[in-house]
Amino acid sequence: MEFAIVIFVIAAIFIAQSVKVVPQQHAWVKERLGKYAGTLTPGLNFIVPFIDKVAYKHSLKEIPLDVPSQVCITRDNTQLQVDGILYFQVTDPMRASYGSSNYIMAVTQLAQTSLRSVIGKLELDKTFEERDMINAQVVNAIDEAALNWGVKVLRYEIKDLTPPNEILRAMQAQITAEREKRALIAASEGRRQEQINIATGEREAFIARSEGEKQAAINKAQGDATAITTVAEATAQALERVAIAIQQPGGQQAVQLKVAESAVDAYSKVAQDANTTLIVPSNLSEVSGLIASAMRVVQQGSQSV
Numbered sequence: 001m002e003f004a005i006v007i008f009v010i011a012a013i014f015i016a017q018s019v020k021v022v023p024q025q026h027a028w029v030k031e032r033l034g035k036y037a038g039t040l041t042p043g044l045n046f047i048v049p050f051i052d053k054v055a056y057k058h059s060l061k062e063i064p065l066d067v068p069s070q071v072c073i074t075r076d077n078t079q080l081q082v083d084g085i086l087y088f089q090v091t092d093p094m095r096a097s098y099g100s101s102n103y104i105m106a107v108t109q110l111a112q113t114s115l116r117s118v119i120g121k122l123e124l125d126k127t128f129e130e131r132d133m134i135n136a137q138v139v140n141a142i143d144e145a146a147l148n149w150g151v152k153v154l155r156y157e158i159k160d161l162t163p164p165n166e167i168l169r170a171m172q173a174q175i176t177a178e179r180e181k182r183a184l185i186a187a188s189e190g191r192r193q194e195q196i197n198i199a200t201g202e203r204e205a206f207i208a209r210s211e212g213e214k215q216a217a218i219n220k221a222q223g224d225a226t227a228i229t230t231v232a233e234a235t236a237q238a239l240e241r242v243a244i245a246i247q248q249p250g251g252q253q254a255v256q257l258k259v260a261e262s263a264v265d266a267y268s269k270v271a272q273d274a275n276t277t278l279i280v281p282s283n284l285s286e287v288s289g290l291i292a293s294a295m296r297v298v299q300q301g302s303q304s305v
Contacts (some may be wrong), residue, residue: 017049027093029056039093056097058090062154065104067111069160072119074127080119081162084138086111087154088146095150103149107142111156114141124163131158 021044022028028040032052040047040054047053069083088107090096100106118137119127127134135156143153163171 014049018046020045020047025060027058027060028054029093029097031055036094058093058096060090062087062089067108070112072116074119074122074124076123078124078167079164082115083160084156084158086156089152089154090150091152092150099149103151106149107146107151110142110145111138114138127161
């Protein structure tokens with residue numbers, strides 16, 4: 001009975017040692033008598049008890065690794081306090097077990113040295129502008145060396161870049177000066193545009209006024225020409241009618257009467273002026289001679305018509 005119990009216990013231990021259940025996204029490295037004998041994949045696996053053993057256990061998940069803060073010197077001899085975070089994944093469990101005694105420390109140290117090398121090639125201003133380029137170069141440098149350790153570096157991100165306080169104050173002063181410069185430039189551009197707008201408005205107003213004055217002069221000239229033409233035409237028509245009327249019976253007597261009336265009216269207007277000395281013809285025959293002269297002029301005009 002006791003022997004059966006011993007056999008049962010030995011069998012249970014044998015089964016427990018021979019059956020291995022590997023979780024998902026994990027890989028266990030098996031050694032047989034101290035030599036690599038394979039990798040156990042997720043699920044149920046069997047090994048030879050007391051001969052095989054699980055030497056290393058690796059997670060195949062993406063692992064974030066905090067890279068400690070360090071001081072880096074830029075190309076223009078400025079110190080920067082830089083820290084970042086590295087994301088990597090074990091892709092070859094066998095190399096991760098035997099390629100390095102501690103691949104996590106190796107990746108961390110390589111990330112720091114690669115970061116110092118990349119930043120040392122850049123000036124201070126470029127380190128703030130070229131973060132993506134810095135991250136990419138660090139990943140390329142680490143990934144090339146990490147292949148021998150069975151590790152794939154996925155990405156590297158700089159968390160913080162901190163220059164010394166003196167540099168921060170100088171950068172703040174530079175930023176303030178740049179903003180003031182942009183403000184002055186914007187103000188001068190505004191004044192320049194204002195002057196341009198004023199000059200353009202004045203020019204357009206002057207052109208509009210000159211166009212208006214030109215059109216007004218044209219309209220006035222056309223109006224004067226029309227008035228002169230109308231007066232000339234009316235005068236011509238009146239003279240023509242007078243000439244026709246003179247040819248009619250009694251026309252000569254009407255003209256003589258009109259001339260006599262005009263003469264008498266002229267004498268009366270002159271006589272009304274107190275400062276005018278009126279000399280009356282001593283003989284009325286002179287008046288009749290004046291009327292006769294006027295009639296000869298009228299007759300000549302009538303003949304010419």
